Amino acid sequence: MRSVKNYLLILTLLLGSVHLKAQNTGADELLSQYHQISEKEIYNWVETLSSPKYKGRLAGTREYIQAAEWVAVKLKEWGLECGGSNNTYFQWFDRPWVEIQDQGEISLILPQKGDRIICKKYTFPDEAMVGMATGGGETTGEVVFAGYGVTAPELGYDDYKNIDVKGKIVMVSRDVPYKDVTNPEYSKWVKYCYHNEKLENAVRHGARGLLYLSGNSANPNISYDPSIIVFGISETVSDDIFAACNRDMKEVFARIDKHIRPESFNTGVNVTLKASSVYHKSAKACNVIGVIPGTNPALKDESVIIGGHLDGVGFIGETIFPGAWDNATGVACMLATAKAMGLSGMKPERTIIFIFTGGEEVGLLGAKEYVRNPLLPLDKVICYINLDMTGNGTGLGIGNGRSYPDLLHWFEEANNNYIHRPFTATKKSPNYGRPRSDSAPFEQAGVKVMALYVTGAYKKGYYHLPQDKSETITPEVMEDLAKLLYLGLPGIVNN
Ligand SMILES: [Zn+2]
Structure with a gap:
C-alpha cells in the first residue's frame, strides 16, 4: 500500500498536479529517471571536475574552457537544448x-640587539599566500599599517591621511x-570593501607592496596592477609585525x-616580497547554458533558472585548489537534475534553464553577463535558484524560501512526502554588503532569487584551499538535493 501511495504522490509532483491526466503517458519514464539519480554518479562528477586535469577551473584558463566543454557534452548527450550564442x-x-607562476616568498626582517637581524620566512599556504592577481618582481620596504585602506572623502575618512606609503608596503x-550590513547606512561604505578598490587605492598612493589581512584563503577577485606585489597574510604574520612595534592589532x-x-x-x-606572474590580457571565459524548452506557447517565455558556478580559484604555481566543495558540488547536483529531466522527456509548460556560470570567483562575471544578455526576458523569470557548495551535510535548505511561499511549498511537499531530510527555509533579510553570490546580479535586475543549500556539515571544509578535495564532501545528501530539485521544479513550471 505504502509504495502505491508513494508512487502516486511522487507522480503528482512530477507532473504538476493539474496536468496529471494530460501528460500521463510519460509517467513511468519520469519516475524511472527519478530513481536513477545516484550519489555514486554525482560523486564521480565531483571527482572529475576537481581532478588536476582542470587545474582548479580558474575562469580564463584553457583548463576552465575544457571543463566547460565537458559539461556541454553531457548536456547534449541528455537532450538539453543550446542556450548560448550561435547555437552553442x-x-x-x-x-x-x-597566471601565478610560483609560491613567491615573503620574509620579515627583524632587527635584533647590536647589528644582528633575523630574517623570518613564512610558509605557504598556511601563514601567507601570494596574491592571485599580484604583479611580479621583488621589493623590500617598510610596512605601513593603513587600517582598512580606505580613502572616502565624502565620509570624512582616509586611512592614508597622515602617512606616506610611496615605495613602501601597506598592510x-x-x-x-562600519560593520552593520543590515543598516542602509552601510551602502555608503560598500564600494570601499571591494578587494579591487583596496588594491587600486594602494597603487594610487604609490605603494609597492600590499599585505592583505585576509586570512589564508586564496582569492583571485582582485585587480591586477604590475606595479604592486600582493600577499594575503594570516595572523601569524600580522601578529609578528604588531609585536615588533609594540602594538596590539585587535585593540587598534x-x-x-x-x-x-x-x-x-x-x-x-x-619586509621582502617576491612574486612571479604573467598577465593574460585577451583571454575569455564562458557560461554553459542548457535548456529544457517550455511547450505552452503562452508560457514558454517564462523561465526558471537554476545556476551554479563552474569556475574555481585555480592554482598557484604547482599547487592546485581543486574546488570540490566550492563548487563542483553545486555543478554536480545541477548535472544530476538536468540529466534526469533531459532523459525523462519531461515537457514543461514553462522553460527550465540550467546555467553553469564562469567567473563567479572573480566578480560574478558570468551571472552579470547572463543578466546583460538573457536568453529569455528577465521580467518573465519566475525565479533564479542558486547552488553553491551543496555537498557537505545532512539537511536541506532553501534560502529566501519563506519569502516566496508559492514557490517554496513545492519543495517542502517533495521533502515531506518523499525525501525526508531535515528541512529549513529562511526569509529574505536586508543586506547592504558586497554581493557575494551569483544570485546578486539577478536580484538587482528584479528577479526573485532563492538558494538551495545543505545544512549540518559534518566534515571539515577547506574553503579556497588546496585541501578542497572530493573526499571532504558527502555525496548522499547531494543525491537528495538533486532529487528535491527534480521533484520541486515541475510544480513551479507547470502551474
Ligand atoms: Zn562558490
Whole structure:
C-alpha cells in the first residue's frame, strides 16, 4: 500500500498536479529517471571536475574552457537544448587573468640587539599566500599599517591621511570600519570593501607592496596592477609585525571602529616580497547554458533558472585548489537534475534553464553577463535558484524560501512526502554588503532569487584551499538535493 501511495504522490509532483491526466503517458519514464539519480554518479562528477586535469577551473584558463566543454557534452548527450550564442551551449565574455607562476616568498626582517637581524620566512599556504592577481618582481620596504585602506572623502575618512606609503608596503584589512550590513547606512561604505578598490587605492598612493589581512584563503577577485606585489597574510604574520612595534592589532582595530577614525602608522618593520606572474590580457571565459524548452506557447517565455558556478580559484604555481566543495558540488547536483529531466522527456509548460556560470570567483562575471544578455526576458523569470557548495551535510535548505511561499511549498511537499531530510527555509533579510553570490546580479535586475543549500556539515571544509578535495564532501545528501530539485521544479513550471 505504502509504495502505491508513494508512487502516486511522487507522480503528482512530477507532473504538476493539474496536468496529471494530460501528460500521463510519460509517467513511468519520469519516475524511472527519478530513481536513477545516484550519489555514486554525482560523486564521480565531483571527482572529475576537481581532478588536476582542470587545474582548479580558474575562469580564463584553457583548463576552465575544457571543463566547460565537458559539461556541454553531457548536456547534449541528455537532450538539453543550446542556450548560448550561435547555437552553442557557450555564452562568452572577456576575462583577462593573471597566471601565478610560483609560491613567491615573503620574509620579515627583524632587527635584533647590536647589528644582528633575523630574517623570518613564512610558509605557504598556511601563514601567507601570494596574491592571485599580484604583479611580479621583488621589493623590500617598510610596512605601513593603513587600517582598512580606505580613502572616502565624502565620509570624512582616509586611512592614508597622515602617512606616506610611496615605495613602501601597506598592510590593510579586507573590511571597512562600519560593520552593520543590515543598516542602509552601510551602502555608503560598500564600494570601499571591494578587494579591487583596496588594491587600486594602494597603487594610487604609490605603494609597492600590499599585505592583505585576509586570512589564508586564496582569492583571485582582485585587480591586477604590475606595479604592486600582493600577499594575503594570516595572523601569524600580522601578529609578528604588531609585536615588533609594540602594538596590539585587535585593540587598534577596535579603536578605529569605535570612533570611525583612522589610526595609521609606520611600523618600522621591513619586509621582502617576491612574486612571479604573467598577465593574460585577451583571454575569455564562458557560461554553459542548457535548456529544457517550455511547450505552452503562452508560457514558454517564462523561465526558471537554476545556476551554479563552474569556475574555481585555480592554482598557484604547482599547487592546485581543486574546488570540490566550492563548487563542483553545486555543478554536480545541477548535472544530476538536468540529466534526469533531459532523459525523462519531461515537457514543461514553462522553460527550465540550467546555467553553469564562469567567473563567479572573480566578480560574478558570468551571472552579470547572463543578466546583460538573457536568453529569455528577465521580467518573465519566475525565479533564479542558486547552488553553491551543496555537498557537505545532512539537511536541506532553501534560502529566501519563506519569502516566496508559492514557490517554496513545492519543495517542502517533495521533502515531506518523499525525501525526508531535515528541512529549513529562511526569509529574505536586508543586506547592504558586497554581493557575494551569483544570485546578486539577478536580484538587482528584479528577479526573485532563492538558494538551495545543505545544512549540518559534518566534515571539515577547506574553503579556497588546496585541501578542497572530493573526499571532504558527502555525496548522499547531494543525491537528495538533486532529487528535491527534480521533484520541486515541475510544480513551479507547470502551474
Ligand atoms: Zn562558490
